[in-house]
Amino acid sequence: MRAQVVLHAARGRSNAHIARETGLHLDTVRVRRGRFAEQGLAGLADRRRCGRPARFTPVQVAEAKALACRLPAETGVPLSRWSCPELATELNARGITNAVSASTVRRWLHQDPLEPWQHCSWMFITDPHFRPKAERVLDLYAHTFDGIELGEDEYVVSADEKTSIQARCRCHPTLAPGQARAMRVNHTYGRGGALAYLAA
Structure with a gap:
């Protein structure tokens, strides 16, 4: 925009005309023309500003x-x-x-x-009996057991181990994050003999 101001001025146009053409304020046009007249091309550059220098390169x-x-x-x-x-x-x-x-x-x-x-995690299902197991759990979430709706005095209690400290190793390595990609974690493990106590 500063160069446009100078080019318009070189064609002999007034400050008001340049302001209308460029959409700049009249005072801005006046300052830019004055600096170019005094300093030449150097007048188009930003002036040094005060402030704290950057701490990190x-x-x-x-x-x-x-x-x-x-x-x-x-x-x-x-x-x-x-x-x-x-x-x-x-x-x-x-x-x-x-x-x-x-x-x-x-x-x-x-x-x-x-x-x-941020990370994206998933698990590939490898259990051939996953569907019937999942159906039973999902039915219980829907308050149904063996096709019969549970009564008002019947409850479903879900329990799991409190801690997640297990002897296991991941089957697939974690993929590091990259540009526009979150870290990828495949939660498939080779379990190495964990014993868990459950209480409900």
Whole structure:
């Protein structure tokens, strides 16, 4: 727009005419013409502004985003996935940044489509008897058992183990997050002998 102001002025047009043509305020046109007359092409550039200089370089921001795209296990960190506080701690520990906060890391990641704290999980059903088992559970949710509706004095109690500490290993590795892609987790496990006590 500044160049357009100068080009209109070179054609001998008035400030009011330039303001109408460009949609700029009359004072803006006047200032731009004056700066170009005084400084030439340098008058089209932004002036230096005061303010606090950036604490982190673009390279540091890029390294933070690159680390967010790696799985913690690949870097020797005993986590299943990154959170912004954990990323900030790791960046400080590696010397990539100096005292960066979790909120700063979160802002960097929100500027890109990277959201390493989000993940997409699924499980492929491999049990050949899954359908009859699922039908029985879903019928109970619908207050029905063996095709008969439960009475008002009958209840369904659902129980599961309280903790999720089991000896198991994942059959498929977790896929790290990438640009416009959340981390992908396939929850299929090879169970290695867990014993659970259930109480209802």
